[in-house]
Amino acid sequence: MQHIQKKINSELNPNVSVDCVIFGFDLEQLTVLLIDRGEISSAFGPRLALPGNLIYDNENLDMAANRVLDELTGLKDIYLEQVGAFGDPDRIHKESDREWLKSIRAEPEARVITVAYFTLVPMSDYKPQASSFAKNADWIPVSEIKELAFDHFEILQAAKEKLKQKIKIQPIGFNLLPEKFTLSQLHRLYESILDKPLDKRNFRRKIQKLDILTSLREKQRGVPHKPSLLYEFNEEKYQELTQTGFDNFGF
Amino acid sequence: MQHIQKKINSELNPNVSVDCVIFGFDLEQLTVLLIDRGEISSAFGPRLALPGNLIYDNENLDMAANRVLDELTGLKDIYLEQVGAFGDPDRIHKESDREWLKSIRAEPEARVITVAYFTLVPMSDYKPQASSFAKNADWIPVSEIKELAFDHFEILQAAKEKLKQKIKIQPIGFNLLPEKFTLSQLHRLYESILDKPLDKRNFRRKIQKLDILTSLREKQRGVPHKPSLLYEFNEEKYQELTQTGFDNFGF
DNA sequence: ATAGCTTTGTGTCAATTTTACACTATCCAA
DNA sequence: TTGGATAGTGTAAAATTGACACAAAGCTAT
Numbered sequence: 001m002q003h004i005q006k007k008i009n010s011e012l013n014p015n016v017s018v019d020c021v022i023f024g025f026d027l028e029q030l031t032v033l034l035i036d037r038g039e040i041s042s043a044f045g046p047r048l049a050l051p052g053n054l055i056y057d058n059e060n061l062d063m064a065a066n067r068v069l070d071e072l073t074g075l076k077d078i079y080l081e082q083v084g085a086f087g088d089p090d091r092i093h094k095e096s097d098r099e100w101l102k103s104i105r106a107e108p109e110a111r112v113i114t115v116a117y118f119t120l121v122p123m124s125d126y127k128p129q130a131s132s133f134a135k136n137a138d139w140i141p142v143s144e145i146k147e148l149a150f151d152h153f154e155i156l157q158a159a160k161e162k163l164k165q166k167i168k169i170q171p172i173g174f175n176l177l178p179e180k181f182t183l184s185q186l187h188r189l190y191e192s193i194l195d196k197p198l199d200k201r202n203f204r205r206k207i208q209k210l211d212i213l214t215s216l217r218e219k220q221r222g223v224p225h226k227p228s229l230l231y232e233f234n235e236e237k238y239q240e241l242t243q244t245g246f247d248n249f250g251f
Numbered sequence: 252m253q254h255i256q257k258k259i260n261s262e263l264n265p266n267v268s269v270d271c272v273i274f275g276f277d278l279e280q281l282t283v284l285l286i287d288r289g290e291i292s293s294a295f296g297p298r299l300a301l302p303g304n305l306i307y308d309n310e311n312l313d314m315a316a317n318r319v320l321d322e323l324t325g326l327k328d329i330y331l332e333q334v335g336a337f338g339d340p341d342r343i344h345k346e347s348d349r350e351w352l353k354s355i356r357a358e359p360e361a362r363v364i365t366v367a368y369f370t371l372v373p374m375s376d377y378k379p380q381a382s383s384f385a386k387n388a389d390w391i392p393v394s395e396i397k398e399l400a401f402d403h404f405e406i407l408q409a410a411k412e413k414l415k416q417k418i419k420i421q422p423i424g425f426n427l428l429p430e431k432f433t434l435s436q437l438h439r440l441y442e443s444i445l446d447k448p449l450d451k452r453n454f455r456r457k458i459q460k461l462d463i464l465t466s467l468r469e470k471q472r473g474v475p476h477k478p479s480l481l482y483e484f485n486e487e488k489y490q491e492l493t494q495t496g497f498d499n500f501g502f
Numbered sequence: 503a504t505a506g507c508t509t510t511g512t513g514t515c516a517a518t519t520t521t522a523c524a525c526t527a528t529c530c531a532a
Numbered sequence: 533t534t535g536g537a538t539a540g541t542g543t544a545a546a547a548t549t550g551a552c553a554c555a556a557a558g559c560t561a562t
Contacts, residue, residue, distance in 0.1 A: 015266040016338075016364050057362045061338050085336040085366040087267075087312050111308045113267050113364065115336040165416070184510075201512070202550065219558095225508040226557035250548085435539075452541070453521070470529095476537040477528035501519085 010056040017114045018064040019052035019152065021083065021159035022073070024123035025176040027185050029141050030192040031123065032156065033072070036136040037149060049149035050156070051137065052114065065117040072137055079120040079175040081166065083159045086151055087113035118159040120175035142192075160193075167193050168251050171212060174233040180216060182228035183207065194251055206250065212238040261307040268365045269315040270303030270403065272334070272410035273324070275374035276427040278436050280392050281443040282374065283407065284323070287387040288400065300400035301407070302388065303365065316368040323388055330371040330426040332417065334410045337402055338364035365402075369410040371426035393443075411444075418444050419502050422463060425484040431467060433479035434458065445502055457501070463489040 022033035034048045051072045055064040065080055128137045142160065147153055167173055173189050174181075187203050207213065213231045220227035273284035285299040302323045306315040316331055379388045393411065398404055418424055424440050425432075438454050458464065464482045471478035 013266055013362060013364075015264055061336055061364070082335050084333050085312055085364075111264060113264075113312070113336075113366070115364070165420070169416070182510090199550070199552090200510095201552085204511080206549090222559090223509080224559045226510045226559090228510060433539085450522075451539095452523085455540080457520095471539095473530090474538080475530045477530090477539045479539055 010058045012054045013057050014054065015112060017052050017054045017112050018061060018068055019050045019114050019116050019155060020065055020068050020072075021050060021116065021118040021156055022069065023118060023120050023142075023159075023163065023176060024126075024139050025189050025192065026123055026139065026141075028188065029143060030176075030189075031139040031141050032145065033121075033126070033128070033137055034140050034145075034148070035072075036138065038136065046147045046149050048140065048145070048147075050116075050152045054112075061115050062117075065115075065119070069119055069121075073121070073126045075121060075126060079172060080117055081119075081162070083116040083118055083155065083162050085113055085115050086155055086158075087111070114155075116155045116159060118163055120163075120172060122176060122178055124178055164193055164195070168249055169247055171233070171238060171249070180218070180230040180232060182220060182230060184228060186231075190251065198251070210241065210249075212241060261309045263305045264308050265305065266363060268303050268305045268363050269312060269319055270301040270365050270367050270406060271316055271319050271323075272301060272367065272369040272407055273320065274369060274371050274393075274410075274414065274427060275377075275390050276440050276443065277374055277390065277392075279439065280394060281427075281440075282390040282392050283396065284372070284377070284379070284388055285391050285396075285399070286323075287389065289387065297398045297400050299391065299396070299398075301367075301403045305363075312366050313368075316366075316370070320370055324372070324377045326372060326377060330423060331368055332370075332413070334367040334369055334406065334413050336364055336366050337406055337409075338362070365406075367406045367410060369414055371414075371423060373427060373429055375429055415444055415446070419500055420498055422484070422489060422500070431469065431481040431483060433471060433481060435479060437482075441502065449502070461492065461500075463492060 024031045024033060033051065035051050037047050037049055051068055053064070053068050053071075055061065059067065061082065062080065065082075066076070066078070069078055069080070070076055123139065128139065142156075145153070145156065148156060163172075167190070173186065173193065176189060177185060183204055186207065187198065187200060190203065191198055212234050214234045214237075216230045216232060218230045220230065275282045275284060284302065286302050288298050288300055302319055304315070304319050304322075306312065310318065312333065313331065316333075317327070317329070320329060320331070321327055374390060379390065393407075396404070396407065399407060414423075418441070424437065424444065427440060428436060434455055435451075437458065438449065438451060441454065442449050463485050465485045465488075467481045467483060469481045471481065
């Protein structure tokens with residue numbers, strides 16, 4: 001919490017906040033790290049919200065997004081991308097929302113523009129624990145989310161769409177997997193993000209032809225079936241590939 | 252200027268502005284509508300800037316962008332898309348910039364987040380005239396722009412990139428052309444935006460196979476060479492195409 | 503130990519798409 | 533009528549995509 005000390009002398013900008021769509025992948029499906037706002041809002045709107053906060057006047061937007069992520073999870077150096085700015089004048093309207101905003105020191109009456117980011121974290125790097133600091137955060141499968149507080153559901157959908165487009169162009173999916181992963185896990189990840197089935201053999205052929213994976217000599221252990229070979233993402237090979245003007249995975 | 256009357260009672264938000272990258276196409280190359288800030292800044296930084304303004308507290312971001320566009324050009328119902336939010340704490344630093352900001356009633360010391368949009372305008376719909384209201388706006392070829400005021404050059408590059416990605420997915424290029432256009436004009440437009448040469452015959456084949464153009468029985472007039480057939484974009488056919496799940500032009 | 507369950511990992515063929523490439527037709531101007 | 537400029541057109545080889553089925557490997561339960 002050192003960063004909070006450093007920021008305490010700087011002023012909060014009452015008009016601009018940052019919200020983070022923190023994506024994870026439980027090796028089966030895409031998930032998002034959401035905050036349960038608790039009883040304070042239970043009688044009114046949805047309890048679940050995206051983590052976010054007002055920005056300080058001496059930090060830029062990317063820094064603010066990284067700070068929100070860090071304060072919640074302790075993670076740094078995480079893949080992060082801006083989704084866009086959201087801000088209808090009436091985006092905050094419920095009494096419960098006002099109470100919640102007061103509790104995080106925001107000005108409940110002020111017009112707030114929020115800048116949304118999505119981040120990709122290897123889910124194993126952060127296991128939520130019930131602590132007061134952790135604000136009851138939890139990984140929720142994207143497919144189960146039907147509503148969120150404020151305009152956060154809209155933001156989530158924009159983030160999903162941006163991720164979907166981006167993964168067709170850059171191999172950012174590896175940021176959601178552990179260092180070593182199987183082709184099947186990668187396959188399921190792409191299906192989750194693109195939200196459509198991909199033929200197993202065609203997927204493997206396509207990925208392997210790109211030659212951006214290092215095949216390890218290691219196998220999965222402890223699985224109740226034929227163990228899979230493990231792979232690593234090869235950053236150097238991918239850089240070589242982009243030099244050729246490659247910018248389309250063809251999904 | 253009725254809209255200004257309506258807004259006069261509402262408060263400007265001193266922390267959030269909107270900047271518009273207004274793209275045009277002169278049938279040869281991509282251009283942007285820029286404002287010459289005049290002598291006030293000539294001794295210091297670049298005179299050219301993107302049109303923009305602070306937002307009012309009772310309008311949403313899209314409305315603000317449309318307003319900026321309308322105030323400058325009088326155009327309404329224009330294709331418009333958000334690029335993203337920009338806002339380093341030190342993005343405004345030059346003395347000349349402070350003076351300029353005062354002249355548009357902005358708070359020169361305040362931290363300003365700007366939300367950038369790009370818009371696509373048929374260039375023939377707006378011919379700049381030297382008037383005080385028009386603020387010395389002019390179409391400048393994108394390829395000639397080497398610097399802009401504030402962080403506007405960075406914004407321009409982000410807008411170009413967004414346009415490039417978007418045109419691979421949706422046929423938004425037609426918004427830059429007159430109603431009736433030739434395949435060669437469309438071809439040059441795609442080359443300008445994608446910033447790479449496209450084989451003429453392959454381009455024509457690809458576009459025509461999509462079947463989203465209506466071929467008119469009309470020819471170009473007054474050109475000093477073989478006149479081209481004219482085409483119109485067919486919105487209905489494109490809607491049919493999207494029903495099939497089509498979302499990639501393959502450029 | 504073995505039978506059964508589960509997931510891995512592999513190849514081919516047909517259809518489609520992409521790429522590279524050059525000449526004639528038409529209109530205007532001189 | 534000629535010259536200049538751009539429009540408009542086809543094909544063949546190569547690469548990519550899409551559809552599809554079965555044996556191999558490890559774990560578990562008996």
